[in-house]
Amino acid sequence: MSNPSLLILPGDGIGPEVMAEVRRIIGWYGDKRGIHFDVTEDLVGGIAYDTHGTPLHDDTMAKAQEVDAVLLGAVGGPKYDALDFSVKPERGLLRLRKEMDLFSNLRPAQCFDALADFSSLKKDIVAGLDIMIVRELTSGVYFGEPRGIFKEGNERVGINTQRYTESEIDRVARSAFELARKRNNKVCSMEKANVMESGILWREVVQKVHDEDYPDVELSHMYADAGAMQLTRWPKQFDVIVTDNLFGDLLSDLAAMLTGSLGMLPSASLGAPMANGRPKALYEPVHGSAPDIAGQGKANPIACILSFAMALRYSFDQGDEAARLETAVEKVLADGARTADLMGAEGGTPMSTAEMGDAVLAAL
Amino acid sequence: MSNPSLLILPGDGIGPEVMAEVRRIIGWYGDKRGIHFDVTEDLVGGIAYDTHGTPLHDDTMAKAQEVDAVLLGAVGGPKYDALDFSVKPERGLLRLRKEMDLFSNLRPAQCFDALADFSSLKKDIVAGLDIMIVRELTSGVYFGEPRGIFKEGNERVGINTQRYTESEIDRVARSAFELARKRNNKVCSMEKANVMESGILWREVVQKVHDEDYPDVELSHMYADAGAMQLTRWPKQFDVIVTDNLFGDLLSDLAAMLTGSLGMLPSASLGAPMANGRPKALYEPVHGSAPDIAGQGKANPIACILSFAMALRYSFDQGDEAARLETAVEKVLADGARTADLMGAEGGTPMSTAEMGDAVLAAL
Ligand SMILES: CC(C)[C@H](C(=O)O)[C@@H](O)C(=O)O
Ligand SMILES: CC(C)[C@H](C(=O)O)[C@@H](O)C(=O)O
Numbered sequence: 111m112s113n114p115s116l117l118i119l120p121g122d123g124i125g126p127e128v129m130a131e132v133r134r135i136i137g138w139y140g141d142k143r144g145i146h147f148d149v150t151e152d153l154v155g156g157i158a159y160d161t162h163g164t165p166l167h168d169d170t171m172a173k174a175q176e177v178d179a180v181l182l183g184a185v186g187g188p189k190y191d192a193l194d195f196s197v198k199p200e201r202g203l204l205r206l207r208k209e210m211d212l213f214s215n216l217r218p219a220q221c222f223d224a225l226a227d228f229s230s231l232k233k234d235i236v237a238g239l240d241i242m243i244v245r246e247l248t249s250g251v252y253f254g255e256p257r258g259i260f261k262e263g264n265e266r267v268g269i270n271t272q273r274y275t276e277s278e279i280d281r282v283a284r285s286a287f288e289l290a291r292k293r294n295n296k297v298c299s300m301e302k303a304n305v306m307e308s309g310i311l312w313r314e315v316v317q318k319v320h321d322e323d324y325p326d327v328e329l330s331h332m333y334a335d336a337g338a339m340q341l342t343r344w345p346k347q348f349d350v351i352v353t354d355n356l357f358g359d360l361l362s363d364l365a366a367m368l369t370g371s372l373g374m375l376p377s378a379s380l381g382a383p384m385a386n387g388r389p390k391a392l393y394e395p396v397h398g399s400a401p402d403i404a405g406q407g408k409a410n411p412i413a414c415i416l417s418f419a420m421a422l423r424y425s426f427d428q429g430d431e432a433a434r435l436e437t438a439v440e441k442v443l444a445d446g447a448r449t450a451d452l453m454g455a456e457g458g459t460p461m462s463t464a465e466m467g468d469a470v471l472a473a474l
Numbered sequence: 475m476s477n478p479s480l481l482i483l484p485g486d487g488i489g490p491e492v493m494a495e496v497r498r499i500i501g502w503y504g505d506k507r508g509i510h511f512d513v514t515e516d517l518v519g520g521i522a523y524d525t526h527g528t529p530l531h532d533d534t535m536a537k538a539q540e541v542d543a544v545l546l547g548a549v550g551g552p553k554y555d556a557l558d559f560s561v562k563p564e565r566g567l568l569r570l571r572k573e574m575d576l577f578s579n580l581r582p583a584q585c586f587d588a589l590a591d592f593s594s595l596k597k598d599i600v601a602g603l604d605i606m607i608v609r610e611l612t613s614g615v616y617f618g619e620p621r622g623i624f625k626e627g628n629e630r631v632g633i634n635t636q637r638y639t640e641s642e643i644d645r646v647a648r649s650a651f652e653l654a655r656k657r658n659n660k661v662c663s664m665e666k667a668n669v670m671e672s673g674i675l676w677r678e679v680v681q682k683v684h685d686e687d688y689p690d691v692e693l694s695h696m697y698a699d700a701g702a703m704q705l706t707r708w709p710k711q712f713d714v715i716v717t718d719n720l721f722g723d724l725l726s727d728l729a730a731m732l733t734g735s736l737g738m739l740p741s742a743s744l745g746a747p748m749a750n751g752r753p754k755a756l757y758e759p760v761h762g763s764a765p766d767i768a769g770q771g772k773a774n775p776i777a778c779i780l781s782f783a784m785a786l787r788y789s790f791d792q793g794d795e796a797a798r799l800e801t802a803v804e805k806v807l808a809d810g811a812r813t814a815d816l817m818g819a820e821g822g823t824p825m826s827t828a829e830m831g832d833a834v835l836a837a838l
Contacts, residue, residue, distance in 0.1 A: 133529040268675030272634040335727040384758030
């Protein structure tokens with residue numbers, strides 16, 4: 111049997127630096143644990159635009175469809191701000207999500223004990239926090255038509271369309287309930303059913319999926335504005351949150367920031383099972399391309415390393431190996447290893463990107 | 475010259491209780507300061523539905539168009555959850571906003587010194603916080619057409635339309651720049667121009683209004699997800715934030731929660747000037763109808779009282795009298811007056827809704 115295949119897309123900014131550390135971790139799994147991957151690397155985002163005039167070349171898209179999992183670094187940077195909407199770095203990422211049909215975006219918001227002090231929130235509010243946001247990723251206002259800037263009388267109007275079908279809501283709801291069963295068995299669904307009909311349908315379908323197939327999971331509904339408040343007030347009330355593409359964008363960033371561990375948080379974007387039973391999958395850190403510190407060896411590689419841990423768990427059924435990597439990361443943090451973003455009042459050992467990679471390898 | 479006119483719409487839940495205290499404050503201004511208002515009272519929300527079968531009767535709508543300012547308590551409650559979308563309590567409020575064309579919703583997020591400990595955020599992050607969110611209130615996905623739940627093949631689809639014209643963006647941007655000039659001269663505009671064309675138009679128009687007429691104000695742009703993060707991380711970086719209806723809904727609730735003073739925060743919704751030069755205006759607390767504590771004398775009337783202070787300032791050009799009322803509120807808080815929502819670890823004097831009203835009157 112051939113090795114499982116990985117497509118690595120380091121992208122822009124700090125993407126290549128953090129991904130270099132992930133490649134060393136992947137190497138370690140081959141050498142020490144006999145878990146081998148066939149790795150290919152390609153371009154996405156601004157660097158793909160610079161090379162091919164498009165943020166995602168068709169050949170890269172085709173490769174992404176064939177591999178067992180994609181690992182992505184980050185896309186974007188000020189250099190590309192003036193580009194036309196259709197070729198901006200983000201479009202490369204959005205095309206991957208859409209064409210791979212990665213409808214379920216898992217964003218854990220987890221507070222690492224060693225880092226609880228970094229949060230702008232009080233320690234008792236965030237210490238031990240562990241919630242999972244499941245964001246719908248292939249529909250809603252990100253992709254709905256009509257969209258664009260149109261002439262109307264003697265002025266212009268900007269239009270986007272929020273759009274959800276029952277089956278789109280159904281499948282992401284199921285993935286949230288499945289996850290909840292492996293966690294604390296609670297799902298909170300967020301929308302604006304008080305002002306949006308798409309939210310009414312969202313609420314109704316989530317409730318139906320629950321009642322028919324997941325009655326054992328505790329389900330609640332919350333308006334997204336109240337959700338933003340409650341996340342800020344007492345985030346530990348949540349286990350799994352399921353929400354749409356746009357609300358998920360804001361709420362997951364908010365949840366990530368609560369933990370104080372932004373440079374630490376991974377994500378998984380999953381689609382339907384392929385012929386080999388594995389889901390279509392893309393893994394990426396929640397942080398962006400951080401152009402201000404790119405190329406200086408300052409970036410924190412942990413979010414990207416933990417994204418690979420999610421790949422081990424969700425794509426390759428290696429939950430134990432994923433836990434091994436996660437434990438190694440917790441250990442280095444507990445030992446005081448700190449990249450620049452983690453240097454706070456209480457000190458620690460300052461480390462470059464590569465030194466943090468060394469530390470994780472040593473802990474493995 | 476006749477007195478300025480006020481329409482009071484107490485609404486549902488704790489609305490009537492908190493509004494009763496405002497009426498006493500209004501009485502005080504008549505008795506002691508010679509500032510008289512012609513006050514009429516009417517129904518909105520669930521109670522209007524119970525009485526008239528609609529959350530806002532046409533006669534009430536007509537009155538709201540004629541008065542100098544509307545004061546609203548709160549709408550909604552679980553009793554009305556099963557009602558059809560078109561007659562839900564919220565529709566009454568949304569109709570007022572839309573037909574009065576109240577495009578500029580001012581939501582101060584201010585942290586009261588005496589209450590900084592109530593925030594889930596660290597004290598140094600929020601103490602002294604004073605930002606103003608300007609939310610567009612009459613357009614965007616709240617009102618865009620087409621909208622509804624439609625049949626498509628053999629399933630249903632929920633659709634809403636995000637929609638902004640240049641002139642809609644222009645006018646709310648102007649109100650944000652005007653406000654900034656009276657504050658710290660900084661505006662941050664938030665949208666998702668990286669994924670939404672309506673956001674591209676938003677950014678472009680805000681920039682144009684700035685460059686042409688407000689070059690003296692410092693303007694920045696931020697994606698709304700990054701905005702949610704930055705509000706959580708270090709809210710004091712902001713002065714005025716201008717954003718659309720839906721982002722404004724989430725971000726202003728988030729900002730309100732940061733302050734720890736949710737039961738304290740007022741809002742003003744302003745439209746174009748009327749024949750008498752006053753803007754169309756509606757004032758309401760940011761908090762909701764809190765059905766769980768309604769009718770028990772537990773509600774905090776301060777947000778509603780401060781909404782009346784905003785009316786004095788923005789509708790009646792009585793900035794000094796508004797400041798007098800705000801100072802009275804700060805004093806009672808500093809003296810330890812606390813409704814149930816404000817009872818924390820450090821104690822204070824527990825008070826009912828009416829006792830808090832007494833305290834504010836005494837401080838005046
Ligand atoms: C880069 C951008 C297009 C993207 C989004 O809006 O989805 C990002 O914010 C994210 O959350 O992954
Ligand atoms: C009650 C509801 C319709 C309303 C809104 O979504 O605008 C509320 O959340 C608000 O922010 O005033």
